Amino acid sequence: MALGIEGVATELRSVYASGKTKTFQWRVSQLKAILRLTTDHEKEIAEALRSDLNKPEHEAFIHEIAAISTTCKFVLKELRKWMTPEKVKTTMNTFPSSAEIVSEPLGVVLIVSTWNYPFLLSLDPLIGAIAAGNAVVLKPSEVAPATSALLVKLLGEYMDTSAVRVVEGAVPETTALLEQKWDKIFYTGNGRVGRIILAAAAKHLTPVVLELGGKCPVVVDSNTNLKVTARRIISGKWGCNSGQTCVSPDYVITTKEFASTLVDAFSSELEAFYGKDPVHSNDLSSIVNSRHFDRLTSYLDEDKVSGKIVIGGQRDRANLKIAPTVVLNAPEDSLIMTEEIFGPLLPIITVNKIEDSIRLISSREKPLAAYLFTNDKNLTEEFIRNVSTGGMCINDTTLHLVEPTLPFGGVGESGMGAYHGKFSFEAFSHKKSVLQRGFTGDVEARFPPYTPGKLKFLKAMLSGSILRILRALLGW
Template sequence: MGRETQTEGKPSASFDTVAASAMMKELQAAYCSGTTRSYGWRISQLKCLLRLTEDHGEDIAQALRSDLSKPELESYVYEISMLKNSINLALKELKKWMLPEKAKTSLTTFPSSAEIVSEPLGVVLVISAWNYPFLLSLDPVIGAIAAGNAVVLKPSEIAPASSALLAKLMGEYMDGSAIRVVEGAVAETTALLEQKWDKICYTGNCRVGRIVMAAAAKHLTPVLLELGGKCPVVVDSNINLKVSCRRIIMGKWGCNNGQACISPDYIVTTKEYAPKLIDALKKELERFFGRDALESPDLSRIVNTNHFSRLTKLLDEDKVSVKVIYGGERDQSKLKIAPTILLDVPRDSLIMNEEIFGPLLPILTVDKLEDSFDIINSGMKPLAAYLFTSDNKFRERFVRNVSAGGLVVNDTAIHLAVPSLPFGGVGDSGMGAYHGKFSFDTFSHKKAVMYRGFIGDADIRYPPYTKTKVRLLQALVSGSFLAIIRALFGRS
């Protein structure tokens, strides 16, 4: 049963298409009133969101612990602190972001001036994911509010404690006339997708992404899709091995135990270097999580039994299970799977053809590192790709030849924390981007505006059309002074 949380925090009994339609009318009325467009409203709502995160850090960490057994450090660093940074940046820069951008004009429209005005899209929908339920819910909402939109947030039902807390706190802190939270599962999401939105932001998997995009297409609604994919790590031999392994481990198992869209999905290295890399990974994993990783309080659990079964299926495939060289332990009662390394799994196995989204890490070996390009580019374009090398020429080739939503050299996942970089996918890993000003831009329409006075009204644009007018207009459109002179003097 879904529920819609308003300012008073009083949920309705159910949420279906009728309720969704009624809610849309209320939000459209709020948006059309002009309230959300004002700088004052945007700032006030961003401050409310900041106060929400500051007042309820412990509650948020507890909800994350309940849903994912997420370690407290991960909760504060990767969710709460990143949200605060995102809000503070918007508060600091919003006035500048809202200013019109000057645009150049041409001889064809002389005399004139032009600018690009950022205007809100209207009423937008944010459908978030369960793995980072606060960050992935509220970071897009920050952009939607900063851009002046009314917004509906649909948290993931797979993280029920986080969803309930989001609904409660948003209802208490935010302006319920323009900002709503709708809880629920497939039925509630379906009811939401039947409405005509001005933009939909969805974070999740490709299968649901296609459903969202198909629903949006019926209303010609633009979409921002963050879909993940198989994120590769290419490891050269000329590196600081210990530092590289620590960074790979933190990007894989230190980020929600592999349940992250930018988590390393597999490693590619040379046959010659693989033994050194594997030994170093084992040593650092034991140092981080102990000899019995299932008992480590610093390792998140698998989110639910369905995902546990999915990962078990990947691991237990006949041609894969024999490739485990480290880890593989699991405890279904606790929904825990230990960090697991596999060596040279078959390319046609399930684990190499699905996004893993868990603590399993295959290592593929090649004769020469350049072969990694073919492996990466033969599959779906990843959301992120990582390279560890000290070879500048190889680094340049990697950047030039690998297509991914984002690239990081000599680390993993940290580009997510840089607001001056767009975060988004390409191809199957998604479309559109956000973070920092990119969030403001993605929820804004860039409106072209041109200004002219009444002087300089030339006869050449009006009938009757003579050969001289045609030549002169062609010259003006080309922007060439020489062509204009020739046209004025009747020369071709």
């Protein structure tokens, strides 16, 4: 397998060297192909996502299928403008001259995808890599086998397979891929594997984008619209893959006085969304596999947590379902508060005053996303100013990642690099500076033999003072 993968990388490098992927026409043809395959095979994509994650068709369409179609259309509309060299001004240092910044593809890139949004998180970075003019190897997640197999089939049918290849497999195949030299590696997943990716990339000085995760906090002030707040948190937590989402709310911080009111609001809205028996709701995704199911239930069964469940807790291992579960005031050293949850469990921790939440968040590793619900403008300004996070929403959850005009990425432990919209194009491009001059206009003072007069003139010119330049020229 390692030799086969080495051959794929070599073939792609040869294709890239031919220049075909750099043309506007090729990029557009491949983006249109992704748009067609998404539209033509909507039912098959939804069925694969149902097979892998028991994902409701509604979520499959909104979060994955429609998201890719929307991204393709946006990139197709903007691509020529992004590819156009950016003219920039020059200074006296290089006068007379002109300058521009040219976006050029990096070359042959590797995209290692993940399982929770296996269609979206495979094709979204692929769109950026193609738009930038690269040849690409995509490694989908083996944890979502139905979607992985479908990607092999559809990309093989619709795409230019001389420049876009899919490699299936697990750890051995990923290891073999990481042994090759790439011009960029884009990885979505967890921090443990992210460190492995980064170490492998360092051997070749390969730049990386790491889209990781972390414990994303939600601060809820008592000065809020309670019903809207509860519905939007529920949507971002349980309505996004049953909490198996990197930007899913991981824990809530509110005041001791407001906690019971918030719990009641969650209870009411959860029943409205998923009924009295949520483990049998068709609108709630399953846990991806038994290993993750057991991991999540171990958080709930920990002695220091089990008595603090205030909503939910029911589970159905046969169908890998866990009811939406809220835990109030779990200890700071409990698993549910120290590990990224990535599932349908939501702890609430309390503080004396809401401003304390900012200090609490700042004492932890920087999250991928942070959320605040309040009508207080001063609190909002303090939150934006003092909470370091990959991105944030005020009075909603997760929606910042669907806005193509905003970069999406982490900071610190939650990742490095960003993508979406133009930021995807830039993630897979090199900004090449180009300065052009004619054969006239040289300043003799830049050339030997060096003299005090020449140095005086250069200092005057670089100072930007016309009077000093005249003095240097005239010997004043």
